[in-house]
Structure formats: structure tokens, C-alpha cells
Amino acid sequence: MAREEYRESLTELRANVESMAETVLTQLRQALVALEDSNEALAREVIDGDETVNERYLDLEGDCIDLLALEQPVASDLRFVAASFKILTDLERIGDLATNLANYALADVSEGFSGVDSYGIGEEVRDQVQAAIGAYVTDDADVCRTIASRDDEIDALCQRASEAVVRELIARESDTWSVEQVLDDVSRVLLTIRDLERIGDHAVNIAARTHYMVENDPALIY
Template identity: 80%
Template sequence: MAREDYRESLDRLRADVESMAETVLTQLRRALTALEDGDEALAQAVIDGDDVVNDRYLDLEGDCIDLLALQQPVASDLRFVAASFKILTDLERIGDLATNLAEYALADDEGAFSEIDISGIGEDVCEQVRAAVDAYVADDADACRTIAARDDEIDALCQHASEAVVRELIAREVDAWDVERLLDDVSRVLLTIRDVERIGDHAVNVAARTYYMVENDPALLY
């Protein structure tokens, strides 16, 4: 491969990772909307769209392997390809978690615990993912540090939301016949909060890999 073609391949990989991130973010926002609005059709569309994300992930993973095997990049190019490979995995997992959220939306036919502000936390998490992808595209190490630092805020929001669910469960007067249904609702809401938090963790992973790629510093990886 000529040197110009090699550089074009690296540039194309960065653009392709960004494009996959846009698809995943669309899936995530649609899943959160489905949860908020109880939109079953939208939730099903997210579930059906997961195959597209998975196929794109496998294609780009193959591109990374080809670059590593055939071009044997060194120094900053090696860090870039390796970071892109890892970031693609995080994006694919975010897509899987968006699918989980859509499945929870389908299961929630009565808006259980609707007062819990999952959509607000979800918007914060979407901003984290967006910022992490932008940092990757721009080689922005400063943004990576900001994203990692903000993760504690999102963790706290998720913890408070989970605690609010438990407090409401304790306070409710429930007919014995409704206990099983209520426990199903509680489990689903807690899983929803957990998965939103995990999406935030994947955004931090993207930022950490980008920081290592740019600065050759693993500080944010641990």
C-alpha cells in the first residue's frame, strides 16, 4: 500500500468510527424517547436496528485488523488504530445497552416509577458519549479529562435515582396480589438505571482510549 493510500486508510477509519458513533447515538436517543413516551413502535425500531450496528462493528473491526496486520503501524499510528479498535467495542456495547433500554420500554406498559428522571440522566449520558466521540475526532486530550471527571456526577445521579426507587417501594401500600408485578417493575427500573450508568462508563472508556492515543499516557485507563 502506497504511503498516501495508508494515510487515507487511517483518515477513513477515523471517519468510519465517527459515523458508527452517530448511528449508536441515534439508537440511544430513540431508546430514551421510547422509554419516556411509552412508544412501542420506536422501541421496536431500536431493537430491529441493532443488527445494523453489529454488522458495522464487525466490518470496522476487520479494517482495524487489516491495518495492524498488513501495515504494522508504529508509534502514534499504532496507538490510533489500537484505540479505534477498542472504541469500536465500546460503541457496540452502547448499542447493545440502547437495545436493552428499548426492551424495557416495551415491558413497561403502565409507566412504573415515571417520576424517576431517567430521561434527564439519559440526556446527560448522551452528552458524555457525544463529547467523547468529538474528543476522539479532534484529538482533544483536555476534553478527555473533563469527561472522565464528570463521570462521578452521573454515577451520583444514578445512585440517587436507585435510592428513590427503593424509598418509594418501602413507602407504597401494596395488595398481596400486586407484589409480584411491583417487584417486576422495580427490577426493570433498577436495570434501566444501571444500563444508563454503564453507557456513561463506556463514554469514559472512549475518552480514556483517546487520551492514551493522543498523549501516550494511560492515566485515564485505570
């Protein structure tokens, strides 16, 4: 592969990672709306779209392997390809978690928990992912550090939401609800919170990989 063609391949890889991220972010937004509105049709659209995300991930993973195996990248290019490879894995897993959220939207829920704003937390987390991808596209190490520092705020939101579920459960009159249904509702809400927190963790992973790519430093300072 000629050097100019190789540089074009690297540029194309970055654009493809950004494109996959846009698809995953759309999946996540749709899953959050489906969960908030109990929108079955939108939830099933997200679930059906996961196969496309997985196929795209495998194609781009193959591109990364080819660039590593068939070329002899200099150090900065090697960091870029390796970081892109790992970021694709984070994006694929975010897509899986968005599918989880869509599946929760299909659950038979008797009533929600007033102290839990899953949609609000989800939007915060989605912003984190979007910012992390923006940092990758623009080689912005400063944004990477901001994302890492904000992760504690996301974790705190998730912790308060989980505690609110427990408080509301304790406060409910036991003779007004079905134990089985309430346990199903609690499980769904706690799983939702857990998966949102995990998406936030993947945003930090993307930021850390970008920070390494740009600064040649694996340590992402909080």
C-alpha cells in the first residue's frame, strides 16, 4: 500500500469510527425515549438495529487488523489504530446496553419510581459518550480529562437513583401491591440504572484511549 493510500485509510478509519458512534448514539437516544414513553415500536426498532451495529463493528475491526498486519505503522499511527480498535469495542458494547434498555421498555411495569429520572441520567450519559467521540475525532486530550472528572458525577446520580428505589419501596403500603410485580419493577429499574452507569464507564474508556492516542500517556488524570 502506497504511503498516500495508507494515510487515506487512516482518515477513512477515523470517519468510520465516528459514523458507527453516531449510529450507536441514535440507538441509545431511541432506547431512552422508548423506556420513558413505554414505546414498544421504538424499542423493537432498537433491538432489530443491534445486528447492524454488530456487523459494522466486525467490518471495522477487520480494517484495523489489516492496517496493523499489512503495514508497519509509525508509533503515532500505531497508537491511533490500536485506540480505534478498542474504541470500536466500547461502541459495540454501548450498542448492546442500548438494546438492554429497549428490552426493559417492553417489560410489563405496574408503576414507576418517582425518585428515579432514568431519562435524565441517560441523557447525561449520552452526552458523555458524544463528548468522548468528539475528543477522538479532534484529538482533544483536554476534553478527555473533563470526561474522566465528570464520571464521578454520573456515578453519584446512579447511586442516588438506586437509593431512591429502596426508599420508595420501603415506604409503600404492602397490601396495595403484588410482591411479584413490585420485584419485577425494582429489578427493571435497578438494571436500567446499572446499564446507564456502565455506558458512562465506556465513555470514560473512549476518553482514556483517545488520551493515550494523543498524548502517548496511558494515565487519564481525574
